[in-house]
Amino acid sequence: MKAKVTVTLKSGVLDPQGRAIEGALKSLGWKGVKGVRVGKSIELEVDEKDPQSAKAVVEKMCEKLLANPVTEKYQIEIITDR
């Protein structure tokens, strides 16, 4: 089963990349842009049959390795084949 993990910085954590991108977007004319945050997207496949157990496995991966709980939060999307 495929999963997509999005890791982003927690809201209080300064994001210099996001700030620089926001500045660039403003200078390109999008004056109203705000709250730009940069994260990581990780795609993976796990050997699980149902979405619930896949999500549980990926959650453990996030806690242990994929995200740093001090600075980052994560979102898991399980991609079920249609």
Add this chain to the structure above:
Amino acid sequence: MKTAVLVFPGSNCDHDCYHAVRHVLGREAKFVWHQETSLDGFDLVIVPGGFSYGDYLRPGAIAKFSPVMGALAKFTAKGGLALGICNGFQILTEAGLLPGALMLNSGMKFICKDTYLRVETSDSFVTGRMEKGKVISVPIAHMEGCYIADDDTLKRLEDDDRILLRYCGPDGQTGDESNPNGSYGSIAGVLSEKRNVAGMMPHPERVVEASLGGVDGLLVFESILNSLSAA
């Protein structure tokens, strides 16, 4: 004093640390490959700088699962002394042996330059030979050195006198202009709760001989030696 210098794939300050201990201090030192599972018999473990595992995912994120890190957790749980420098500091925070985290520099650039550091406590095995308030000059060389921690952790670090060093100006004043990477409170190094694990972003091993451009880093190594011989 028998020192282990850990070596991960991508470590690149391991030889400098070895040189400082073996040739400058004249004490026993040994390289320990990250696949090793024991640190028995050592008095000090140095986790050196570099780019372990290419800094993939996050600096130190993959190195923390190397077999030697399990040995290091046991070694430090028994009170053994460990010093992480630069990438070593990043590895120790990732491993949970030190609080906080090291993030991308606020200026988003790799910075390699001499920095002034103010000694914040003498009550540590790495600063014992220095008076509180003393200013030393030690270079930094990193991309992810912005120290952050949540407010509770920062308060605990302050209250417990566990902040080792802060970036400062030549006169010892701290502030934005002398903070190279945006670290909270200009923090350059911290101590663990039991005071036996230390981490710092600046590289003391690079300034241990006049021919290297400075000797202030020697104070760190002499402090370690002193605290071990006093024990």
